[in-house]
Amino acid sequence: MDLNIVWFLLVGVLIGGYAVLDGFDLGVGSLYLFVGKTEEEKLTLLQSISPFWDGNEVWLLTGAGAIFAAFPLVYASVFSGFYLAMMLVLFGLILRAVAVEFRNQVQTAKWRQRMDFLFFIGSFLPALLFGVAMGNIAQGLPLNDLHYYTGGFFALLNVYALLMGILGLFAFLLQGSSYIILKTEGELQEKVRRIFQLIWAASLILYILASLYTFVAMPSLYINYINKPWLLAAPLLSVIALAALPLLLKTARYGMTFIASSVYMIGLIATLGLGMFPNLVPALDPKLSLTIYNAASSNLTLKTMLIIALIGVPIVLFYTIYVYRVFRGKVDINIDGY
Amino acid sequence: MDVVFLSRLQFGLTAFFHFIFPPLTIGLATIIAIIEYLYWRRHEDIYDQMARFWFKIFTILFAVGVASGITMEFQFGTNWSEYSKFVGDIFGAPLAAEGVFAFFLESTFVGLLIFGRNKISPTMRFVSSFLVALGSTLSAFWIIAANSWQQTPAGFKIEGGRAILTDFFAAVFNPSTLPRFFHTVDGAYITGAFFMMGISAYFLLRDKNTEIGRRSLRIALIFAVIAVSGQFMLGHSHSVQVANTQPAKLAAFEGLWNTQTHAALNIIGFPDTDKEVTHLAVGIPGILSWIVHNDANAAVTGLKTFAPSERPPIQATYWSYRFMILAAGWFALLVLWGAYLLARGRVYKNRLFLHAALYSMLLPVLVNETGWMAAEFGRQPWIVYGLLKTNQAASPLAAYQIIMTIVLFVLVYSGLLMGVCYLVIREVKKAMGEAIGQPGSSGK
Numbered sequence: 001m002d003l004n005i006v007w008f009l010l011v012g013v014l015i016g017g018y019a020v021l022d023g024f025d026l027g028v029g030s031l032y033l034f035v036g037k038t039e040e041e042k043l044t045l046l047q048s049i050s051p052f053w054d055g056n057e058v059w060l061l062t063g064a065g066a067i068f069a070a071f072p073l074v075y076a077s078v079f080s081g082f083y084l085a086m087m088l089v090l091f092g093l094i095l096r097a098v099a100v101e102f103r104n105q106v107q108t109a110k111w112r113q114r115m116d117f118l119f120f121i122g123s124f125l126p127a128l129l130f131g132v133a134m135g136n137i138a139q140g141l142p143l144n145d146l147h148y149y150t151g152g153f154f155a156l157l158n159v160y161a162l163l164m165g166i167l168g169l170f171a172f173l174l175q176g177s178s179y180i181i182l183k184t185e186g187e188l189q190e191k192v193r194r195i196f197q198l199i200w201a202a203s204l205i206l207y208i209l210a211s212l213y214t215f216v217a218m219p220s221l222y223i224n225y226i227n228k229p230w231l232l233a234a235p236l237l238s239v240i241a242l243a244a245l246p247l248l249l250k251t252a253r254y255g256m257t258f259i260a261s262s263v264y265m266i267g268l269i270a271t272l273g274l275g276m277f278p279n280l281v282p283a284l285d286p287k288l289s290l291t292i293y294n295a296a297s298s299n300l301t302l303k304t305m306l307i308i309a310l311i312g313v314p315i316v317l318f319y320t321i322y323v324y325r326v327f328r329g330k331v332d333i334n335i336d337g338y
Numbered sequence: 339m340d341v342v343f344l345s346r347l348q349f350g351l352t353a354f355f356h357f358i359f360p361p362l363t364i365g366l367a368t369i370i371a372i373i374e375y376l377y378w379r380r381h382e383d384i385y386d387q388m389a390r391f392w393f394k395i396f397t398i399l400f401a402v403g404v405a406s407g408i409t410m411e412f413q414f415g416t417n418w419s420e421y422s423k424f425v426g427d428i429f430g431a432p433l434a435a436e437g438v439f440a441f442f443l444e445s446t447f448v449g450l451l452i453f454g455r456n457k458i459s460p461t462m463r464f465v466s467s468f469l470v471a472l473g474s475t476l477s478a479f480w481i482i483a484a485n486s487w488q489q490t491p492a493g494f495k496i497e498g499g500r501a502i503l504t505d506f507f508a509a510v511f512n513p514s515t516l517p518r519f520f521h522t523v524d525g526a527y528i529t530g531a532f533f534m535m536g537i538s539a540y541f542l543l544r545d546k547n548t549e550i551g552r553r554s555l556r557i558a559l560i561f562a563v564i565a566v567s568g569q570f571m572l573g574h575s576h577s578v579q580v581a582n583t584q585p586a587k588l589a590a591f592e593g594l595w596n597t598q599t600h601a602a603l604n605i606i607g608f609p610d611t612d613k614e615v616t617h618l619a620v621g622i623p624g625i626l627s628w629i630v631h632n633d634a635n636a637a638v639t640g641l642k643t644f645a646p647s648e649r650p651p652i653q654a655t656y657w658s659y660r661f662m663i664l665a666a667g668w669f670a671l672l673v674l675w676g677a678y679l680l681a682r683g684r685v686y687k688n689r690l691f692l693h694a695a696l697y698s699m700l701l702p703v704l705v706n707e708t709g710w711m712a713a714e715f716g717r718q719p720w721i722v723y724g725l726l727k728t729n730q731a732a733s734p735l736a737a738y739q740i741i742m743t744i745v746l747f748v749l750v751y752s753g754l755l756m757g758v759c760y761l762v763i764r765e766v767k768k769a770m771g772e773a774i775g776q777p778g779s780s781g782k
Contacts, residue, residue: 051453054404054445062437064411069434072426079415079422080733087743090412091750094405098754101401105761148419148734297427297503304506305431312438316446323446326454 003302004292007070008280010309012273014066018059019130019269020175020262025049025056027176029096029123030169033116035180035195041188042116046100048183048331053100055320057093069305073147073295074280081141081149082133085156089126096122124169131168135161138272139218143283147290163213167206171265173199174245178261182254183331193249200245203264207242211235220282221275231274238267342732344740345417348747352409354707355751359403361706364478364523365530366396367471369561374467378460388550389467390455391769392534397452398761402754404445409747417740421721421731427502428494428509429484436480444473478526479519486514488722489713490583501725513583517576518713524569525709528669529702531562535676536699537766539692546770552686555695559680563673569666574629580716581630584723585639586648587716590655592626593619594640601626601638606660609652614642650718659712665705672698 028049036042068075079086095118103115139160142150177196181189214221225231241263248257276282281290296302370392377385411433414422422429447466455463493508494501503509535558541551581588588594593609593616594601602621609616624634631638641649672694679685686692721728 047453051449054449055442057404057408058437058441058445061408061411061441062434064415065430065433065437068411068414068422068426069430072422072430075415075426076419076422076733079412080417080419080735083416083733083735083739084742086412086416087746090409091746093408094750094754097401097405097408098757101397102757102761105398105764297430300506301427301431301503304503305434308431308435308438312435316438316442319446320442323450323454326450326457 003299003306004278004296006306007066007296007302008273008277008292010306011063011066011070012269014059014063015273016266016269018056018063019171019265021059022053022056023172023175023262023265024179024258025053025176026123026127027172027174028180029119029176030127030173031176031180031192031195032123033120035188035192036116039112042112043104044184044188044331045180046103046119048180050100051323051327054097055323057097060093066305070297070302071280071290071292071295072297074290077143077147077149077281077290077295078133078137082136082156084153085129085133089129092122092125092129094122096126127172128165128169130165131171132156132161132165134168134272135164137281138164138221138276140220140282140284140289143281143285143288143290145288147281147283147288147295160213160217163206163210167203167210167268170199170203170206171261171268174203174261175258175265178245178249178254178258181249182258185330196249197246200242204242207238221272224275224277234267234270234274236267238264238271241267341735341737341740342729344737344744345732345735346728348740348744349413349417351744352406352413352747352751353710355747355755356403356406356410357707357710358703359399359406360474360478361522361526361529362533362703363396363400363403363530364471364474364526365528366392366399366533367467367474367530368527369530369534369558370396371464371467371471372557372561374460374464378464381460384549384553388554389463391550391765392554393451393467394765395537395762397448398758398765400448402758405754406751417733417735418721418731419733421726424500424726424731425488425722427500428487428491431503431506432480432484432487432510436477440473440477440480442473443469444477447473475523478523482519482522483510483512483515486518487512489518489717490514490579491722491725496725501722514576514579517572517579521569521572521576522706522709524565524572525702525706527565528562528569529706531558531565532669532695532702533699534558535562535695536697539695539699540766541770542686543689543692543696544770546772548686550769555686556680559673559676559685562669563677566666566669566673570670573666578630581638584716586641586644587650587655587713588630589639589641589643590650590652590716591659591712592638593652593656594626594638595642597637597640597643599627599635599637600624603629604660606664609656611652648719650716655712655715658708658715661708662705662712665701665708668698669702669705 028045032042032045036045064075099115099118099122103112103119106112133156136156136158139158142155144150174196177192177199180192181196184192225235241260244260245257245264248254248260278291278293279289280292280295283289370389373385373389373392376382377389414429447469450458451463451466451470458466487509490513491501491509492512493503493505493510495504496502534554538551538555538558541547542555577588577591580591592601592604593607594604595614595616600623602619602623603625604616604619604621607616607619607621627636627638628634630636641652675691676685676695679688679691717723719727719729721731
């Protein structure tokens, strides 16, 4: 296994880690207006994610940093090519950050309403657009010989990409709702349990639709699976996790429900990533595709960053687990913070 | 409109806005860690109250710093794709290290302190505050290392039109990294200290919340004395490094046109780019030669050595540097005055000093900005000094796209700035037992 493959996997781990962790708070944000009706419910929802969202977002920063460092040509091509879409994600994340931090600083209903809306839209937009971006990349982009994207903003809103966007959105919603179920009790929990079942049913339908669409129209995405059938472990993992969800919920194993939802999310990302390998940004003209080799940094840089990661990540895991342990258990808005 | 100009404008605006906050939070985090240390050792309630109050202010500033920081990382790719391709092999590793070693540390423990303060012991509170300060300082290190590589590239070779890493430590510790890191972090300490001094002075002037005011003023003032004194040495070592590695930049800082021995240290003057002279230049003869070469007889390179197209924009570089230098003089006077009053036990009652501290509260923020502007204008026309010109580095975007996002940034950031000011003022008033009107509740 060469360093390029190692970094392909590590970037996958970072994207997966981001999707699982920021996934639950983006999910909570996207459900927020529909689930949180009373002020107490809203406070509980906010409180459940407040200590974590910032640390979770660092996964995005680190993931983007890792792509910049390991595959600079991908970073340059995708970020500039998806300019307006990237900026929409960015403004979403900024408004969301500010809404979470500033909402409870002021007591008036009007201020809180505005912040609630910003929190929702700032969570919903990225949750939807991440999948849209993935869908566009997966189906191949029109790139020129400098690897720049030549389509416009509206070309990004095609059927396949939107389908993947909604599939992704519902995966975030599964994350968010299983997290709320885990962290709350009583009426709020009961309400979200019901919504969870709807989200689950929708996810199942979307998963089948997306698989069929890919099977019929995107042969380039499953060649790897035909050549190396053991890779099918990834889609199998997400199918098993998805199938297990209602059972786990029914038997009130909420920790396991959240884990299964996370596994489903990771399975989705792995399925797409392994299908594209070794391409990172497939081009319509395969000669122009950005791969883990022609888009990569030098071996020395990849090696240096691997050392940085091997030293840094265990430390990060150590204190992240410590902090999650401090906040374990149900949310109580009368004790925590504010 | 010119796409390179628009991308520069957007980057400049968003970086200017972002750079208001990190120096404030690095400085405040460090002083808060000191206060938490005092609480941990002495168990006096007053330190607990102080830590809570200042940490509350810190979190407001921190939130906007984080939110506006994401923009910076995105923009290298969105607006400067040619630059990203060129430096990716070098720039990426420090950025990744910043994520792994600094961002996680900072944000995880800020979250713990905001929401878990009541669940952890005073010892753990001190440790967490210390880790927040450490994380934000490490973050500054990595981003300054990356930026310094743009100023004084090292540890690389050029291959296929891209810079390729040959020596990681030579690249990270390139000739300007350490001088710029110490200079910038000490600037952050001054910024945090002046901010705390200003608000404390306000408490004392209004004769409210005076116990927190007195203690905070004392700690911040002592901290400021040390930081300002240190800056004379650190600023000096940075300017020596600039003289050695980027002579065109130093010449623009000083408005020095002709290469000369016994060069004067400029205090003020009016550079004239057409006639290539600096009018009404007031300076101290020989001192510039002596400062940068340790010898008044040594020659300092002037701007005329460089073709006009290779010179940085003189006015912008000169005046932003000038602002920083003149303000530094005022900082020195202010903290000396404060130290004298503190020694005589009169600092809490001297209304003139308290007013001066209050009105100087945000001056270091402006000085950070102008120092950064001097450094970046002075690097032009290069984006990577000597290797890549700024006008070759931008993404091939359509002008209307950038104009749209500039408008959005101006709107969103103006809102953020108003929000921050409102919330900080509100915390200060609340600490004095006063309420102020809330948005949306006007006209009773």
